[in-house]
Amino acid sequence: MDDPRASGQEHLSRTVGLCAHCAHVQVIVSDKGSRFYQCRLSFIDARFPRYPPLPVIECAGYTPGFGQS
Numbered sequence: 001m002d003d004p005r006a007s008g009q010e011h012l013s014r015t016v017g018l019c020a021h022c023a024h025v026q027v028i029v030s031d032k033g034s035r036f037y038q039c040r041l042s043f044i045d046a047r048f049p050r051y052p053p054l055p056v057i058e059c060a061g062y063t064p065g066f067g068q069s
């Protein structure tokens, strides 16, 4: 259950995990406003799923930064 007191960043960290602030993520927003977190490392390394199950708690490819949205 969502805690309304949590900040947006806390909420993202809890629901999305590492992908929320990884340099390899591509955020895709559907016509209906749904957000999908695509791992761009998946294009060059089969160890990484294109759409990882969220939240991602541990990831060998995690690189702190900001992906493309």
Ligand code: SF4
Binding pocket: 018, 019, 022, 023, 024, 025, 026, 038, 039, 040, 041, 048, 052, 056, 059, 060, 061, 062, 063
């Ligand atoms: S490398 Fe890991 S943390 Fe980064 S976008 Fe891909 S799955 Fe998410």
